[in-house]
Amino acid sequence: MQSDLKRIVSKLHSGMRIAVPVDYAGVSMALTRPMIEAGLRDLDLVCVPTGGLQVDMLVGAGCVRSVETSAVSLGEAGGAPRFNAAVKEGSIKVIDATCPAVHAGLIAAQKGSPFLPLRGLIGTDVLANRPDWKVIDNPLSDQKDPVVLIPAIHPDVAIFHAPMADRHGNVWIGRRRELAPMAYAARETYVTVDRIVEGNLLADEMTGAGVLPALYVSAVAEAPKGAWPYGLWGEYPADVDELKRYAAAARTQEGFDAYMSETAQQGEPA
Amino acid sequence: MSNVLPREILITTIARLLEGVRHVAVGASSPMPAAGAMLRRALDENERTVRLSILGSVEHNFFTNGSCELFDSAGQGRIDAFFLGGGQIDGQANVNLVGVGDYPQVKVRWPGSFGSAYLYFVVPKVILFREEHTPRVMVEKVDFVSAPGVSDPEVYRPGGPVALLTGKGLFSFDKTRPGFTLESTHEGESLASIREATGFAFEHADSVPETPAPDAATLELLRTRVLDELEETYPAFAADWRRDLAALSVPA
Incomplete structure (x- = not known):
């Protein structure tokens, strides 16, 4: 053992x-x-x-x-x-x-995808200190809709x-x-x-x-x-x-x- | 002296804030929010189903995918209410769960943001609950924003803070101002004592009422069914409560 x-x-x-x-x-x-x-x-x-x-x-x-x-x-x-x-x-x-971001990073890796988008986070110092997390404008929306991309872990x-x-x-x-x-x-x-x-x-x-x-x-x-x-x-x-x-x-x-x-x-x- | 315990007033207040919810999630080591949710469930018994999910509990847990599922279901809009504490809470309802001083090498490090940076955005009714009401907790501006009280209009934000309940009083939160309004003071407190303990400015009526105590029927429910239910998950808290109740009935 x-x-x-x-x-x-x-x-x-x-x-x-x-x-x-x-x-x-x-x-x-x-x-x-x-x-x-x-x-x-x-x-x-x-x-x-x-x-x-x-x-x-x-x-x-x-x-x-x-x-x-x-x-x-x-x-x-x-x-x-x-x-x-x-x-x-x-x-x-x-x-x-933040908890769901860790899950999101693992799930992105699970899918073989480079990232997973996640709600929340915008305006936090958590995001401000994560240069590896990127904010993009949701390309599927007609309106301005910022969303955070969590890279695969x-x-x-x-x-x-x-x-x-x-x-x-x-x-x-x-x-x-x-x-x-x-x-x-x-x-x-x-x-x-x-x-x-x-x-x-x-x-x-x-x-x-x-x-x-x-x-x-x-x-x-x-x-x-x-x-x-x-x-x-x-x-x-x-x-x-x-x-x-x-x-x-x-x-x-x-x-x-x-x-x-x-x-x-x-x-x-x- | 009152024959209602301070914690019974807090639990009753939490239950009142939870009026109308269908699913409440409670983090680990949160006996009073759990008790408030259990009281809500008992009060609503024949009218609606109130679900209660306690993280880490086997008894009160509907999940087969752990914390991942808690956040997923919150994102799906299946969680109506959640509780957040905070090492620091400021007048804009920003919450700091990370530490005191300059990040990252903070002077005092707390555990971390947990799921707050997400749940604060997506759960419609977030109740800030922190018993300690002192200037070091209720600050003018937090040192680190784990989760912000308000967001710019273009940010997706169906959720956010609705109230702040402390050991001294109850505040509501107005996100348009943004800021807190003192709604009531607990027994033994006053506008002056709360102002002294609070590092941020807040609004209030000319005369602030006392936080109401539970009526006799609610108190009975609290001391029987809710206390019994709570014992499964929080045995130490329940034992403490029973001891305080025993002391209440002994004439001084």
Whole structure:
């Protein structure tokens, strides 16, 4: 199991653009520490559409060059301490977005299109700080109608955690269909799962409807409770106490380092 | 002392602002907006269906495509009302969710704009809700515009702010002026106390009424059905509320 995680991490390189999901959609916390231990640097993270603990840990460990996101926070546990400190110090570049723009960029890539137009945004400082987003006059309208073009987002890699996969590499994402565009848009997709099941998830219409087919999946590794301390939909709730423990510890870099080395010994949660 | 809790007045006010809506969306960690929407649903029960979508909730969620679907359905005009907070809110109803100071290297960084830069444009009834009502929150001009209160006429904008509800009072928003009007002050507050806590200028009548408390039937609904419903998604908030209710019934 650890070797499977290591095999995935061996495919990741410094400088890669990596897409990761929002805290409730299945975050591969199981891959976070191996990524840090591999000494990855200069990662450009794309949060789909917001980030949390995983992003904060990667930033705290010095793995990150930029974060494109609509928000980063630890939810109920408060602000993301290492991310916030890094923004203040200017040690990472933050590329502020808004949630539907991140989705739009991935969907543009999913379609092989150069961009997707999106309403809203005009007059915001979000748009003012995004030279890569262009405002055009809607060519299909007779009247003046400015609209924003969101360029396609092409991550090198997408990483997430799901409840199960089969040995063919089909991953069950259930109703979390927003995970699929991440995989469509990314060159490679690596998934950790709570369990590998026998048989073929596509053989049954009920499970098949919720499957991300192996076509889009580069590798799967089994990692029971691999979203912890985040929860996994339909499986287990978030461990809010642990998130709060992290939030308190990571207020300082020293506290963060101590938390990371302490918890390194613990391995998987009970 | 009143026998109605301040939060019960806020929740009732939210329900009043939601009159006539069919579908309310509530962000994560927003117990009072959720309670206000639940009260609206209970009050309208035999007249109309009021749908409530709470982000991140399993129970109160109609989506099979996560947050992507929330924004899609808002774009389709299927969401009538939404709530926005703000680290800073200014007199033009501009909202800042990003931070204090010069962007990007801000002095204080907040999580980020989330979906505000889109939803503020497309949801017809956006209610600004922020309990903290101090000069550092209610500022003359925000440091960063996550979402603007008003737009130029050529910008597609079926949505926008209609009201600002704080721990001290209720304002309506007039987008033609543009600006806020103080509609009512909560118990214990006055025009003077609100003026002192507000960094932007606002209009008001000569005499500003007090925010009405719920009537007996509404209060009963609030303390039974709504409180029970809320408990599923916000157990800590519900427990806190019950504790305050228990303290109310103990004579001092």
